Amino acid sequence: MPDTTIRHSLKWKLWCMALVAALCTAILAGTTLYRSVDGFLQARHNARDIRQFTTVFEAANLISAERGPANALMSADEAQRPRARAWLEQLRRQTDDHLHRLELGAFPPELLAAVHARLDAGRRAVDRVAAQAAGARRDDDIQAAIEAMFAAWDSYFGLIQWQATELMRRDQELTAPLFKTMMLGNLREYAGRLGSYLIAPLAAGEPIPLRNRIEGQITRGRLLELWALLRPSAEALPLDAEFRQLRQQAEIRYFGDGLGLVDRLLAEAPAAGGYSLDAVRFTDRYVATMQPLEALRERLLALTVREFEQREHRALQALATLGLTTLLSLCLLAGLVLAVQRRLFGPLLRAADAVVTLADGAPALPHPRPGEAGEVRRLYHAMAMVSERLMERGRLTRELEQLALTDGLTGLLNRRALDELGERAAASPRRQDCPHLILLDIDHFKSINDGHGHPAGDQVLRELAELMRAQLRQDDHLGRYGGEEFAVLIEGYRLSEAALLARRLRRAIRHHRVRLGGEQTLSISASIGVAGGPGLGWEQIVRRADEALYRAKAEGRDRVRIYRRPPAGEQPSS
Ligand SMILES: Nc1nc2c(ncn2[C@@H]2O[C@H](COP(=O)(O)OP(=O)(O)OP(=O)(O)O)[C@@H](O)[C@H]2O)c(=O)[nH]1
Incomplete structure (x- = not known):
């Protein structure tokens, strides 16, 4: 008797093999999928972190930018004061808005508290000077207020460094974009500081103190160093046409006009007629030349955010493709097994039934169905031949039996x-x-x-x-x-x-x-x-x-x- 237990059935073995194949596929795909999901999540985190870092940096820029109207206000006469005050108030509101948003984030509270304390101190120093009559302001007070605002920025830069370190520790891929962004942020800050060293002497009509000249030279040196790192051939910089154009504008506007203005005032001795520009006009003109530097930083940040968003998108696409391919492979495998079962085992079982009826002497041969494989048709054909021969043999046997019992x-x-x-x-x-x-x-x-x-x-x-x-x-x-x-x-x-x-x-x-x-x-x-x-x-x-x-x-x-x-x-x- 043939062993027909399920353990020995070909169908059962096929399902077992298919299950093993499906498991191998799932394990292989699972490992790759796991990496792909990990890559996607990493890309998503990075995109989110870079966007967040952009917000953090905007606040730094606003603190830096506050110094422009603050300087203008501290050196403004009565007529210039309302415009400078309005400008300063507007920037302060923007800065506070950003800082308020940051407080909701996960920053060390002591760092945030230090930023607030320094900023409040700087603003109070500015307001104290601004509250005095134009003639009564002392250049030392103005210089002190300016330096208090420098300290506020330095304190805020500590926050930026803390966050940059956190992000870089999480993913080293973020190191280059964060450094580039910080470099451009510093560029804007140093440019602002360089101008600020002139404000107090300009406001007072006094010669520029040696300390300011030295600090100014140091700051200028840093500026030029940073700018050299941003030369067009620098490989780490984006090939983006707008970025290159903005760099060119900054070269002309700030490093040409802006620094030229500073050099001109440094060269001018405060003779009887004083400087050729007062502090307010200098601030207006100098701040305008820094505009391309800010635009350059914003463009770099925008490009970085875009690049990480594209990475996130590509990681999602890779994940979806891999997922679909895996699903398709498993479906194909299941389809293959079902097709084999339907196209091979179905006919085989029908053939087995037919063989049993054939053995009983009542042949009921299965007929090939449309779409049935050639091999199955050959099997049916062979069975038809066997059936024919068996019938013939049966007839002969009956004849012989008859002859054996009959008198001739x-x-x-x-x-x-x-x-x-x-x-x-x-x-x-x-x-x-x-x-x-x-x-x-x-x-x-x-x-x-x-x-x-x-x-x-x-x-x-x-x-x-x-x-x-x-x-x-x-x-x-x-x-x-x-x-x-x-x-x-x-x-x-x-x-x-x-x-x-x-x-x-x-x-x-x-x-x-x-x-x-x-x-x-x-x-x-x-x-x-x-x-x-x-x-x-x-x-x-x-x-x-x-x-x-x-x-x-x-x-x-x-x-x-x-x-x-x-x-x-x-x-x-x-
Ligand atoms: N034509 C022919 N003769 C047969 C056949 N089978 C037997 N015989 C003959 O039948 C005869 C039988 O003869 P016996 O046994 O002597 O019997 P009998 O002549 O009929 O005599 P009794 O039976 O005593 O009346 C033999 O001559 C056999 O050769 C046969 O198929 N055809």
Whole structure:
């Protein structure tokens, strides 16, 4: 018996293999997906951090920018004061707005508190000077207020450094953009400071103190250093056309006009007529030349933010592509397994069913369905051939079996067939199956052969077979039991009825005329022995019928003798 347990089923093995393949795919894809998700989250964090850093830096820029109107206010006359005050108030509001937003973020409170303290101190110093009448302001107070505002920026720069360090520690990829941004922020701050060193002397009409000149030179040196780092060929700088254009504008406006203005005032001795520009006008003109520096920093930050947003977008695309590819691979695998199951196992199982019906001798071959594979069609074709051969073989076997049980001359059952039927009937427990045997032998048959030839003898045998068949019921079995010996096996008769049938047969034979060639006819007779009855074995019946037949022959032929069971102690009689 074939092992059909599920463990040995090909379908089960296929599903197992598919499961293993799906697991391998999932593990492989999972590892890559994990990296991809990690990359995407990192890119998203970086984009968010850079945007946040932009906000932080804007506040620094505003603190720096506050110094312009503060300087103007501290050196303004009565007429200039309202405009400078309005300008300063507007910038202070913007700065406070930004700082307020920062407080909501995760900055160390002590750093924020220090920024507020320094900024308040700087603003108070500015306001104290601004509150004095134009003529009463001392350049030392102005210088002190300016330096207090420098300290506010320095304090805020500490906050920027803290955040930059935090971000760089989280991802080193942020190092370059953060440094570039800080560099540009410093550039704007140093430019502002350089101008501020001139404000107090300009406001007071005093010569520029040596300390201011030295600080100014140091600041100028830093400015030029930073600017050199931002030369157009610097690889770390963006190739963006607008950025390059802004750099060019800064080169002309600030490093040309702005520094030129500072140099001119440094060169001017505060003679009797004073400086060629007062502090307010200087501030107006100088602040305007710093504009491209601010634009440059904003552009760099915008480009950096854009680049990180693009990275985030690309990481998301890669993640989506990988996810979809994985899903598609798993779907394809499942589809493949289902297709194999439908296209291969379905037909195989139908073929198996057909083979079983074929073995039972009732072939019901499966028909190929549309779209079924060529291999399956070949299998069905081979099965059709096997079925055809089996049918042919069955037919031949049946023919052989028939031949083995049939007498070739008369077409009647042969002795073997009759014996089989007789044994079966004798063995049957049903009373109505109880068999009787009429054994019939043609008298002097040898003389027919001798006198008329062997073919005439054959003709007699054939005609006698037909004659007897005509006398019998459908259920009676007629056979040729030997050379010129016939046998009738009957069931459901009593012995007397069997004897009657035997006598009828004898009479029919006696009255029959065999026509040989021409007018010549031949009459024949037969001797008959009858035996049978309940409780007898087939061999016994045959032996008894034979005995009765022998007696019929012995007593003169052409007669019927019946084997009767003798009373106890007596010889059997016929
Ligand atoms: N034509 C022909 N003769 C056969 C066939 N089978 C047996 N015989 C002959 O049947 C004859 C039987 O002869 P015997 O056994 O002497 O019997 P009988 O001549 O009928 O004599 P009794 O039976 O005593 O009346 C033999 O000559 C066999 O050759 C057959 O198929 N065809």
